[in-house]
Amino acid sequence: MNNVLSKAWPTSSVRILNRTKTIITLAATLFIIHYSLFPALASAVCPICTIAVVGGLGLSRYLGIDDSITGIWIGGLMISLSFWLTEWLYKRYKKMEKYNKNVVIIISILFWYGFTFIPLKYTNILGHPFNTILGIDKLIFGSIVGSTVFLFSILADKKVRQMKGKQLFIYQKVVFPMLGLTFVSLLVYFWGGLLY
Secondary structure (H helix, E strand, C coil), X not given: CHHHHHHHCCHHHHHHHHHHHHHHHHHHHHHHHHHHHCCCCCCCCCHHHHHHHHHHHHHHHHCCCCHHHHHHXXXXXXXXXXXXXXXXXXXXXXXHHHCCHHHHHHHHHHHHHHHHHHHHHHCCCCCXXXXXXXXXXXXXXXXXXXXXXXXXXXXXXXXXHHHHCCCCCCCHHHHHHHHHHHHHHHHHHHHHHHHC
């Protein structure tokens, strides 16, 4: 593999690529070890689910999949990050308990939407006139759909736990949002052309 890369790229680029792969692998390994040895008592959205969403997002961009599908995974990631940020704020700062948690979640969602889309707008990734569905940019359309599906998946998981008194299977909290995002991604992939 390195022989092929060294012929195509200068050696400094190959070294940078190898170093980047090493750093990413090390960070992922440390993250997994940390959450394996020191699991949290309760999380709004589990770390594995967030990692799976990030993996799905990276894979879709790597494979050249449409921006609307990538937007679905971005939307799921933003909701996951919003719940994480809210939980972290409530654990870290005891003064947060006087604020309504739902309002903090909504503010967190707006923060992550702004943090994601404002830089994309300034780099001209958003706003191309031919990259739209129903007159909305594909990334924004997909993120709205993905956020909605992720929220409904979390609610479905909680409803099943409430009705049954327990989870139905291992990693149900991960499977519900992943199935929801995957189903909607396939739906948009195969029938999204009808929305243009």
